Each structure stands twice: as C-alpha cells, then as structure tokens.
Amino acid sequence: MSRKKKKKASNSINPRARDRHLLYSAAVQSPEADLDFFERVYRKKRGARLRLLREDFCGTAAMSCEWVKRSKKNRAIGVDLDLETLEWGKKNYFPMLGDAVERIDLRCANVLDDAQTKVEAVNALNFSYSVFKTRDELRAYFGRVRESLLPGGLFFVDAFGGTEALQEDREERTIDASRAFDGTKIPRFTYIWDQKSFNPVDHHMQCRIHFQLKDGTRLKRAFVYDWRLWTLPEIHELMLEAGFAATEVYIEGWDNEADDTDGIFRRRKKFENQSGWVAYVVGLT
Ligand SMILES: C[S@@+](CC[C@H](N)C(=O)[O-])C[C@H]1O[C@@H](n2cnc3c(N)ncnc32)[C@H](O)[C@@H]1O
Known part of the structure; x- marks a missing residue:
C-alpha cells in the first residue's frame, strides 16, 4: 500500500460523524x-x-x-x-x-x-x-x-459575557475524539464559535457555529443565531x-x-x- 493511500484511509470519516447535531x-x-x-x-x-x-x-x-x-x-x-x-x-x-x-x-x-x-x-x-x-x-x-x-x-x-463577548470574535477549539451516544466514532475535530457582528448600540449580535473535520470537510454555518446579548x-x-x-x-x-x-x-x-x-x-x- 502506498503512503498516499495509507494517509487517505486514516483520514476517512464515517459519514454519520458529519452530522451537525452529533458534532x-x-x-x-x-x-x-x-x-x-x-x-x-x-x-x-x-x-x-x-x-x-x-x-x-x-x-x-x-x-x-x-x-x-x-x-x-x-x-x-x-x-x-x-x-x-x-x-x-x-x-x-x-x-x-x-x-x-x-x-x-x-x-x-x-x-x-x-x-x-x-x-x-x-x-x-x-x-x-x-x-x-x-x-x-x-x-x-x-x-x-x-x-x-x-x-x-x-x-x-x-x-x-466578558470583554470578548462585546465584539466580533472567533474562537477555535479542538474537540477530542469521542464516541457519540450510539457508539458512532467522532474523530477529533475543530469547533469554531464565530461572533460575526456585535452592535454596541443595541447589543444585537450575529453568531455562527462552524465545524472542520480532519478529512477536510467543513460545515460552515452549521448553526446560525440572531441574538441580543443580555x-x-x-x-x-x-x-x-x-x-x-x-x-x-x-x-x-x-x-x-x-x-x-x-x-x-x-x-x-x-x-x-x-x-x-x-x-x-x-x-x-
Ligand atoms: C441555541 S439552540 C439550543 C438547543 C439546546 N437547548 C441546547 O442547549 O443545546 C436554540 C433552539 O431554540 C429553538 N427556538 C428558537 N425560538 C424558539 C421559540 N420561540 N420557541 C421554541 N423554540 C425556539 C430553535 O429551534 C433551536 O432548536
């Protein structure tokens, strides 16, 4: 087996682990x-x-x-x-x-x-x-x-809250590999909390959650929120x-x-x- 093939195999992800609710x-x-x-x-x-x-x-x-x-x-x-x-x-x-x-x-x-x-x-x-x-x-x-x-x-x-809540902000966190409730293997992935906009006048903010998987899959705007920060x-x-x-x-x-x-x-x-x-x-x- 070539190196390339090996790499591809180790990166492959059970399609079920791309489910936005699971992530x-x-x-x-x-x-x-x-x-x-x-x-x-x-x-x-x-x-x-x-x-x-x-x-x-x-x-x-x-x-x-x-x-x-x-x-x-x-x-x-x-x-x-x-x-x-x-x-x-x-x-x-x-x-x-x-x-x-x-x-x-x-x-x-x-x-x-x-x-x-x-x-x-x-x-x-x-x-x-x-x-x-x-x-x-x-x-x-x-x-x-x-x-x-x-x-x-x-x-x-x-x-x-906190000082970073009152501004545009982007936080990336690595989520360790885990097993979902049904046994589905969820490989390590990146969770991105994206405060796209924040308006100090009325505290309205647009927030998004993106996921990035190790096989290159990106779930952009998996969840989108239109909020007021209370x-x-x-x-x-x-x-x-x-x-x-x-x-x-x-x-x-x-x-x-x-x-x-x-x-x-x-x-x-x-x-x-x-x-x-x-x-x-x-x-x-
Ligand atoms: C941020 S998610 C929270 C999900 C869950 N409570 C959690 O902790 O992860 C917000 C949920 O609120 C629901 N939602 C938004 N406005 C609602 C309303 N007025 N009445 C009932 N559900 C609402 C959306 O459909 C969505 O599933």
Whole structure:
C-alpha cells in the first residue's frame, strides 16, 4: 500500500460523524453537568428531589433524554419550534431510552405559548432566550415560565459575557475524539464559535457555529443565531418584573494549576470581569 493511500484511509470519516447535531452534542452540550447543577440547587433550595423538568428551546432534547434516563421517577417535557430538530432527537435518542421514553413529552411549540402543564423546574440553556430582542418580549417569556412553575419552582438559564463577548470574535477549539451516544466514532475535530457582528448600540449580535473535520470537510454555518446579548442585571430585573421573587448567579471557579475553570459553579454576588465567562442564573419563586 502506498503512503498516499495509507494517509487517505486514516483520514476517512464515517459519514454519520458529519452530522451537525452529533458534532454540536460533542462540542457544546454537557447535559450531565447541567443536570447535576439543577439537582444540587433544587435540593438545597427546596429540600426535595427534582422530578418534573421542562427543557425550553430543547433542540434535539438531549437534556430531557438524559433526565428520564437518570431515574424511573423523573419526567421531562421538551419544547422547541423546529420540527426537524425534534425529529432528529426522537430518531436518534429515543431508541436508546427503552421504557423511559414514556416519561418524556416532546412538544413542537413556541415557548411563548401557554405551557399547559405545571412543572417543578424549567431550563433554557445555550443562551436560547437571546432570540428575544426587546425587554417586553423577554419579560413575556419569563412571565410564561413563571406561570408554569409549581409552588417553589425554579428557573435555570445560562448567560455569557466578558470583554470578548462585546465584539466580533472567533474562537477555535479542538474537540477530542469521542464516541457519540450510539457508539458512532467522532474523530477529533475543530469547533469554531464565530461572533460575526456585535452592535454596541443595541447589543444585537450575529453568531455562527462552524465545524472542520480532519478529512477536510467543513460545515460552515452549521448553526446560525440572531441574538441580543443580555447582561446579568437585565436578566435579573426582567425576572423580577415577570414575577420571580429573586435571582441568584453562579459562576465557575478557577483552577490555577490547570489554568482552567474548575467545573464547580458557586453562588457569587460579585466577581472580577474576565475576557469570557459563562454563568447560570437561577430564578426563584
Ligand atoms: C441555541 S439552540 C439550543 C438547543 C439546546 N437547548 C441546547 O442547549 O443545546 C436554540 C433552539 O431554540 C429553538 N427556538 C428558537 N425560538 C424558539 C421559540 N420561540 N420557541 C421554541 N423554540 C425556539 C430553535 O429551534 C433551536 O432548536
């Protein structure tokens, strides 16, 4: 076998590993860590186990699937507007859930619609509420969430910021080889977070996710977002205006030795601004 042929063979990629949702799950999502955080805060605040969770803007519903897998007592509702993405989740995740699939309810709907079922906690992750560009729209959404919470219910969102959030920016990260939930081998690839534009006047921003695979495949604009970047005080004020009693901000600590975040989110009333940070904001009822 010639050298050239050898190189070609080692670069070849299972076509399934070019699926944008699979690559997104490997690069962006960590439902286990998010759920650990929700369970910890819910237990601390309410002295009880969280059982009924709604995932707004659920996309493929990776979080809801992980939630019902965790315990036979857990139930999940996932809400998203995009039928194609919901169907991807059903096709790819549901077969692995066994009987747990009966405890998950995926709804193709707008998060602004009446949620119908009251739940113990709602989460809206990966900054999805940023699609709402005005205070009225975001307050209306937060109000819908507030109405749909059982007494003592909690609302979890994430937020990002820092000096690099307020500008055009491009961040490339190598994602180590991994196996997808269904065993598909995902070779090492590059994830690119592309803040294409940012307008300081109204905080509107255009963001894109691109993927680059080692066989040369590029998935340009695999995901495209048209957002307003909301600040922590705005989120806090709008949650209160929407009827929440209080909010809390949780930020990851820093591990000097590893020169990286330590993976532990602690409640903070004050923190030093950085070039980039991600926080959870919890709305309390
Ligand atoms: C950034 S993705 C988040 C996916 C997932 N929550 C995650 O953490 O990876 C945003 C999702 O929100 C959905 N979406 C946007 N506006 C919506 C709305 N008004 N109601 C319901 N879903 C919406 C999109 O279809 C998309 O799947």
